[in-house]
Structures are given as C-alpha cells and as structure tokens.
C-alpha cells in the first residue's frame with residue numbers, strides 16, 4: 001500500500017502537470033496555431049481535460065470529426081499538439097507528402113520514445129522492416145506451406161479436443177467442464193499464442209518458433225515497450241533522461257532473455273555457413289537469416305551484433321503480432337457472436353478446399369471470408385489514429401492550412417470507419433458487406449481486405465501502408481478457415497459479445513473473456 005507521503009508527491013506532481021498543461025494550452029491557442037480549430041475543453045475545463053487526455057483522446061477526436069469534417073483540428077495533448085486531418089482531399093495530401101516533410105518514423109520515434117526504449121540507430125535505418133516488403137510479401141506463396149502447417153499445429157496444441165499438457169498450461173485459471181464437448185479457452189491469450197507462433201515460424205523458424213519461453217518474451221517485450229514509452233511520453237522533455245533511467249530495467253531484462261535464445265542459433269547458422277558455404281542445404285529463409293546477412297562480416301558474433309539483431313527481431317514482431325492477434329481475437333468473437341454467418345462461410349471454405357486444398361491462391365478465392373474479416377477489422381480494430389506523421393518541415397495542405405514542424409498529425413481511422421458517408425448502417429456488423437459490394441460493382445480488388453484507400457484506413461495509406469497486410473490477410477483467412485472446418489465455436493455467458501477495452505487511441509479485444517470450442521466430426525483442413 002503506498003504511504004501518505006507517496007500519495008502527496010503523486011498529487012503534487014499531477015497538479016504541477018495539470019498547471020503546465022493549462023499554460024501550454026493557452027500559449028498554443030494564441031500562437032501560430034491560431035488558424036486551426038481547437039477541440040477539447042477550454043479555460044478551467046482544461047484541468048479536467050488534462051485528466052481526460054491522460055485517459056485517452058478518443059472522444060475529442062470523434063467530437064472534432066463530427067463537427068469539423070473535411071478540415072484540420074487540433075487537440076493539445078500534454079506536451080505536444082496532435083492535429084487531426086479529415087476528409088478525402090486532406091488525407092490525400094498526407095499520402096502525397098514526402099518523408100522529409102511528414103514522417104512515419106518520426107511519429108514512431110515519438111510514440112514509442114525509441115531514443116530511450118531502443119537503440120536510436122535502429123529506427124534511423126529500419127532495414128528489418130524492408131524484409132517484410134522485399135522478402136516475405138514477395139515470396140508469400142512459397143512460404144505458405146509453412147504458414148499453413150504452423151496454423152494447424154498451433155491450433156491442435158493450443159485448442160486441443162482433450163486434456164493435454166499444453167491444454168492445462170493454457171487454461172490456467174479457466175475452469176472447464178471436461179465431461180462436456182464444449183471447452184472454454186481464454187480468447188485473447190489463445191489468439192496471441194497462435195499468432196506469435198505462426199509469425200515466428202516465418203521470422204525465426206523452428207524450433208525457436210515453438211519455444212514457449214521465446215514467445216512469452218516477445219509478448220513481455222511488447223508490453224514493456226508500450227508501458228515504458230507511455231510513461232516517458234507523459235514526462236516533460238528535461239526529465240525524460242532521468243525517468244528513463246529509473247525505468248531502465250524491464251526492457252533490458254527481456255532483451256537479455258531473448259538474446260539467450262537468439263545467440264546459439266546465430267552461432268549455429270554461421271558455423272553451417274562456414275562449413276557448407278553461403279547457400280548451404282537447409283538454410284532457413286527467415287527474418288533472422290536476413291538480419292545475419294545484413295551484419296558486417298567481422299562483427300557477426302559480437303554481443304553488440306547479437307543485441308542489435310535481437311532488438312530488430314523483437315521490434316518487427318511488435319509491429320506484427322499485436323495488431324494481428326487483436327484482429328484474430330476480434331474475428332473469433334464475431335464468428336461466435338454472429339453464428340448465422342457460419343454455414344455460408346463453411347460452404348465457401350469447404351467447396352474451395354475440396355477443389356484446390358488450402359494454398360495462397362485458394363484462400364485468395366474465399367471472398368466471403370475476406371469480407372467477414374474485413375468487416376470485423378472495420379468495426380473493431382485499428383486506432384483512432386491512422387497514418388500518424390511527425391511534421392518535420394512546415395507543411396501546407398491543399399486547403400491552405402499550414403501545420404508547423406514539431407506537431408504530430410493523424411487521420412482519424414476509427415471515425416472514418418464508422419462514418420455513414422462511407423458505410424451504410426456503420427455501427428452494424430454486416431459480415432458480407434464487402435462481398436456484396438464486390439459482386440454489385442464487379443470489382444474483385446477494391447473491396448478486398450488488403451486494399452487501402454481513404455475510406456479504409458486500417459493499414460494506413462500511401463508509401464508507408466502496412467507491408468504486413470498481405471501476410472495478415474493470408475494468416476487470418478487460413479486461421480479462420482481452419483477454425484470453421486475444425487471446430488464449432490460459441491460465446492460464454494449466454495452469448496453476449498465481450499466488451500472491448502480502450503487504450504489511448506485504440507480499442508483492443510476483451511482480455512479476460514473466454515470462447516467455447518467443440519471439435520467437429522467433419523474432416524478438418
């Protein structure tokens with residue numbers, strides 16, 4: 001229990017921060033931002049606003065979007081200015097801007113406080129991200145058999161039909177009546193473990209991808225990164241070095257644990273290369289190999305190198321698995337919430353699998369399944385803040401409004417996805433919405449999950465649009481096809497969909513709810 005002195009210091013700190021926020025806000029409104037509409041409380045209300053902003057700025061974004069659609073509006077957060085850009089033309093301006101004007105990496109640097117949470121040079125040259133473009137996406141067809149194999153293996157271990165070692169492990173606190181057919185699994189934990197394992201199959205290969213300690217480390221690293229970045233982000237600039245030093249325990253500890261797994265594999269792969277040459281038989285085609293090849297020859301085994309490789313592995317995994325596992329969990333909740341879709345989805349999957357089996361090409365033909373997952377993404381996933389960009393040079397939008405270097409701009413993805421201008425009955429889950437549009441307009445490309453445009457911002461837009469979306473689409477479709485073919489699924493607690501949990505900008509699936517699975521007697525894929 002914290003002592004009264006601790007509470008006193010905490011209270012004084014909050015009052016100090018609130019006062020700073022008031023002063024900063026009033027300065028900003030009179031400053032060069034005077035031509036931009038401000039959203040959020042004013043005057044004494046800014047003190048209350050400060051606490052609301054601590055909890056998240058999502059309501060202010062929606063309020064601004066509803067009242068000022070097609071314009072820019074500003075939400076002064078604690079120590080910075082977040083400018084929200086709405087309307088097709090202005091979002092197009094962001095898409096066309098150069099990286100030295102509006103920078104994605106600048107916003108990641110700020111959002112994740114990478115100067116304090118990672119080695120700064122890693123984001124200066126994020127070549128690990130290019131692996132997704134240059135290798136993984138281009139060769140997705142070639143990698144598909146591994147992805148499929150791992151999906152099947154992961155589900156059969158993590159959602160097994162009977163009592164088993166892994167079953168006990170994952171259930172932990174989840175009680176289940178094993179005498180019945182239906183078994184309850186923790187949805188979020190299961191979704192995370194399946195995605196971690198499958199993505200790690202493509203990032204580090206077997207056996208590490210099945211190592212539960214390594215997968216847990218990936219999860220712990222992401223958690224530590226988010227929490228540390230949040231605290232440092234709320235800290236005034238001059239205090240950041242001190243606060244980051246005080247917090248300098250969780251990330252390094254997790255990193256050291258991860259390095260213990262990565263180092264022997266790097267050694268083993270280098271030894272084989274020495275023995276059998278650069279293209280040795282059985283050489284893994286994964287992110288780890290790619291990172292080893294990028295490292296200067298003389299330096300491949302140094303601790304610094306292993307550390308840098310491990311950070312890049314964990315950072316890429318952070319970008320990949322968190323949104324993908326949230327999307328999987330939400331889609332499973334939707335499948336269980338709207339069982340009326342199951343027969344038609346099953347019919348589509350079964351007929352295609354019967355003809356062609358499961359491959360990258362065959363899942364490409366499952367457009368009802370694609371539509372169902374895309375609708376789940378539209379309604380539940382993603383953040384209020386798509387296309388985050390740090391303004392590096394003053395930038396003037398096509399409507400004449402200038403944003404100044406130092407501000408952060410975002411597009412309000414969540415509001416766009418819930419806007420009746422773009423989607424009829426936007427609050428309703430309409431699983432075949434995109435399949436119908438595709439049929440009506442005879443356009444097989446525009447409505448598929450991986451297409452990005454100013455009305456579907458889940459994966460951003462423009463040159464930085466998520467390069468992992470092709471993998472995500474293959475991953476989610478293969479997983480849902482497997483679940484449809486292998487299990488019956490339903491919600492616990494009389495069929496009420498578990499409520500989402502909101503973080504600063506983004507919704508996340510409920511993290512404690514369970515899902516019930518029952519093995520089908522029909523053959524699985």
Ligand code: HEM
Pocket residue numbers: 104129130132316319320321323324327381382386387388457458459460461462463464465466467468469471472
């Ligand atoms: C449902 C899952 C996912 C969602 C919703 C998502 C969303 C996003 C968004 C919104 C961006 C920023 C785009 C922009 O600002 O224009 C982004 C960037 C990125 N994503 Fe994803 N992502 C997902 C999964 C993945 C996966 C599985 C990977 C890796 C395999 C990945 C790798 C990346 C990378 C490397 C970038 C940075 C792009 C660049 O450097 O230009 N993402 N993602």
